[in-house]
Amino acid sequence: MSDCVEFSPLELDALQETMNIGFGQAAAALSEVIDMHVALSVPKISMIAKETIADYVRNEVADPAAFCMVEQFFFGRFSGTSFLLLPQAESRKLVELFGVETDESVRQENLDVLEREVVIEIGNIIIGACVGKIAEMLKDVVTYQPPRFLAGPIEREFINRHLGSDECLALVFKTLFTFERQNVCGLLFLVAGAESVGWLKAAVDDMLSGLV
């Protein structure tokens, strides 16, 4: 464990503050982009052992089987993976909320497809807002893999891919997003891989030294 990056309490506070600002900006920009008010809760930051992340995510929702998920990897100096969880039953509300225009026959036969595509589209934008704003604050540029939709259970193997070294703790940001007009809410987890935890710490230290 000696090579692992750890955050001091001061660094964690500074990181928390940065993220509060980042998510605040993300919420404001998001509302503008999708033309609808979106609230993002203050992110909760945790250092978690990689192999327990799936359990952590599962524990955050009452009935993990009732959730669908959008997963997206992002790459930059800040890199990792994001999971957006939404109750299956809310996905239809999203279709109503974002009124995707398709003809009636498509709507009838492919409502499941339509729900899935709308969840992917909106998930992609929410993830882009949060990751993009964090990267911007830390003066980084990130690129993304296309988002993927998963309706199955939240699997450990699945969540652990692309997270790098096994021994070190991963940094997890959790936020609750709410579309107030329809009272639709879901959870977003951003997991920074082991390599970017070191970079994040350095970025936070830079900011702290700028304050002294």
Added chain:
Amino acid sequence: MNSIDLSQIVETLSLGVLVLDPEARIVYWNRWLENASGHSFPEVRGRSIFELYPELENPAFMRNFRSVLSFGNYAYFSQRVHDHLLPLRPAPGATASGAEFMSQHCVMGPIREGPRVAYAYLTIEDVSETVIREKLLSELAMHDVLTSAYNRRYFDRRLAEELERSRRYGHSLSLVMLDLDHFKEVNDRYGHLFGDEALKHAARVWVKAVRVSDVVARYGGEEFCIIFPETGIDEACLLAERARAAIAAAPVEFGGLSARITASAGVAVSRPDDGSDDILHRADEALYRAKAAGRNRTECSA
């Protein structure tokens, strides 16, 4: 190292590539797009994409365009939802040339100058041929060859899905099982070709008699099932009775012969813990009662 002139690639790609500035003015338009749209680059350069294609100024496109500009992420316009983003005609000579528009898969991404997103690019892939092949295959996989009604395989899958959906949203779902009366005698008396025509006729009449959202399927032999999604028993009984009356009122005409055929109908409504077999069993029981009570009638199970 000298930088390579990538425009040589972009100009010859089998893919539409365009670049928009933050005001949605066209900054770049490749040769593929010149061909597909009939507009040359000099003709569209500096013009707003919305002036060229007003239908693009819709909420879905706008939020994705703004997202790419604000967050520097990527947007994916699925063919399955949008079919096409730009109203381009299908490529001439292609199998898809009968379609009104070219089916497209589109991706939008950022072009940065330093950390700032200065432009958004859009790539347009022609997926018409794939879509047509997919449609053809799914038609074949979903429909009964003789009657063009949905087949048993599709029906089984759809019923399971609709039951799941009705549980998820707390709606009820109804089902009618219809059986042509004395079908064996029709076959014996008028011949099998006439019998086949009677089956096709029944499917056509029933598709017309019910709603677009209802699923008319050939269950087997002379038996058909219709799923009524999000429908309670009372409404389902009315619809089933309408289907029964429609077939009784429209004689089969074939090869100079005409014959009146009738059907018996059994209706059932879903219960919270129903599997497909449970609701089918109740519909079948109701159908049996209709047959026993003299045929050409509708029975509803409570």
